[in-house]
Ligand SMILES: Nc1ncnc2c1ncn2[C@@H]1O[C@H](COP(=O)(O)OP(=O)(O)O)[C@@H](O)[C@H]1O
């Protein structure tokens with residue numbers, strides 16, 4: 001699905017990603033954990049194509065294509081979805097209208113015709129139920145006045161609607177109470193198929209009780225310093241990040 | 254770094270910039286009493302109209318060009334370098350559309366206004382009547398007969414002077430007197446054409462009335478006048494659209510619009526102003542210096558201005574409402590977009606005189622490129638206007654960091670019972686918002702269009718349906734290339 005090779009990226013001349021290597025295959029769930037400031041959001045933003053970040057070295061192949069050559073909207077239409085750590089508000093644009101535009105852009109890209117209003121509304125109903133999103137939120141402006149939890153649920157709702165191939169969840173669990181966490185995890189688990197892949201970025205192990213990863217990677221100082229299976233997350237939880245910091249802070253660049 | 258994409262400005266094409274090659278009769282440039290005599294003669298005007306013009310001209314001579322109190326910059330205008338009359342040549346009076354020069358019909362066709370189609374639709378249900386004004390004259394007003402059945406008069410201003418002199422004499426200059434301001438005086442002296450409409454007592458106008466203004470000739474000014482009178486208990490929705498060719502010179506457009514709403518009457522006036530804005534370096538474009546004002550003269554009357562301003566090199570206009578009748582309502586909903594080197598100084602005046610009068614002001618300014626966009630508004634509550642209410646909201650949206658947004662609210666309250674609320678915000682179009690949209694598969698233009706339309710929603714919602722769709726597209730086109 002996606003192959004990241006020796007990825008270096010900097011912002012304002014400061015190097016933040018310092019050689020990331022990662023391969024994610026269809027059907028897999030990868031968790032990326034790491035202390036604050038280690039570069040988790042930077043990695044997801046670079047993959048999604050955010051302007052601020054300059055890729056200085058490395059390559060990324062997404063379903064056989066050079067991801068880094070694509071405009072952000074093309075990456076999205078090719079099936080890459082990022083559930084943002086901090087979803088933005090777009091006043092005056094209804095959630096529904098936003099999604100309809102997004103969905104039809106994708107369909108146009110795939111050479112399909114726009115979706116019939118009736119089918120679209122049926123899809124909205126179905127997916128809303130999946131993430132237990134209040135129907136009223138669909139008609140409100142995108143994320144405007146949503147609570148933290150509602151914003152995160154709305155991200156998963158959008159993900160469900162757009163049916164992407166690779167989903168990157170950037171700390172979707174932060175700011176969620178236990179119930180919301182269960183709902184989000186349940187959504188992800190239901191949407192999971194053998195031709196989709198997930199990169200789940202989290203600070204805490206608790207999400208991984210609900211979304212069980214095939215692989216766990218620890219990101220520190222812009223590098224994946226350790227990889228393993230789900231046990232690694234438990235180990236990390238037990239030891240804490242300080243241990244990791246101590247172990248790796250003096251690794252030469 | 255993130256601003257880099259905002260700094261890439263490419264010129265967006267002005268789609269309405271073509272020139273119609275047509276035989277015209279155009280006065281030599283220059284302004285003096287002889288020109289006014291000639292103009293009046295050309296229009297076969299009665300004596301009283303000529304006198305009105307001459308009086309206004311004399312007043313204008315004593316007045317001074319506005320001293321740049323507005324936040325706009327332009328070189329001094331040489332009024333002797335402008336031609337005050339230009340009209341397509343025609344042999345006789347037009348009896349039907351078939352006699353209109355095909356080139357003219359084609360022009361309006363290109364602008365999306367099919368007068369032919371309007372003709373075919375006569376008798377069938379259509380919802381818009383159009384008065385098409387080309388340079389100094391009205392080319393054709395459609396649906397006149399249908400409207401007349403209801404007693405609605407909708408014709409060019411010139412025709413109204415001939416056919417309804419009693420109405421013109423009574424109402425012209427009632428809201429905007431000839432001496433009101435420099436450009437209003439100039440207009441009163443040299444006004445060319447425009448539209449007149451009168452809705453009789455108790456009539457709900459059966460269709461939207463619309464005037465389309467087109468400047469074509471070079472070196473001319475356009476000075477149209479519109480007068481709308483809504484008699485007791487009547488209702489009308491009126492639309493105004495405008496475009497001009499793309500030229501390197503600046504052209505002056507100084508119009509006057511007057512609205513009179515009698516007791517229980519309601520007038521909704523919507524404008525989509527898209528005069529040529531000049532090129533990306535600020536060369537050419539229309540100077541749009543317009544006086545628009547309405548009076549709610551009777552109790553329970555209502556006047557509502559909605560404007561979407563995307564064109565003109567310089568815009569200077571303040572559609573206002575005098576709330577004289579008790580319980581009368583004034584509204585101003587505005588979207589003003591400036592890009593490249595455009596400058597706009599626009600807003601409104603709400604003058605509360607009657608009791609329980611209410612006004613609402615919603616202004617959305619969007620600046621991109623190197624442009625300057627100012628909101629200037631006055632809310633005045635006179636003594637005796639008990640329980641007057643005003644709510645104003647002025648939002649500015651900046652695209653990039655080379656443009657300016659300014660807000661100048663003036664509030665004068667002479668009655669203690671008044672409640673006046675003013676809210677203002679300034680925001681930047683967020684890189685984060687754009688990225689969010691792109692991450693969901695929207696390209697830059699789509700994303701900008703969506704965000705801007707969302708931002709203007711409260712105003713766009715006030716436009717008649719088909720106009721709103723046009724306006725949305727226009728907003729997107731005007732901002733094309735403002736974000737890389
Ligand atoms: N747009 C940016 N401008 C400047 N510094 C940034 C930007 N984005 C991230 N950084 C810096 O990069 C480092 C990694 O941040 P981030 O990727 O958000 O970490 P995480 O998501 O793991 O907490 C931090 O030091 C942060 O301050």
Ligand SMILES: [Mg+2]
Pocket residue numbers: 040041042085170171
């Ligand atoms: Mg983060």
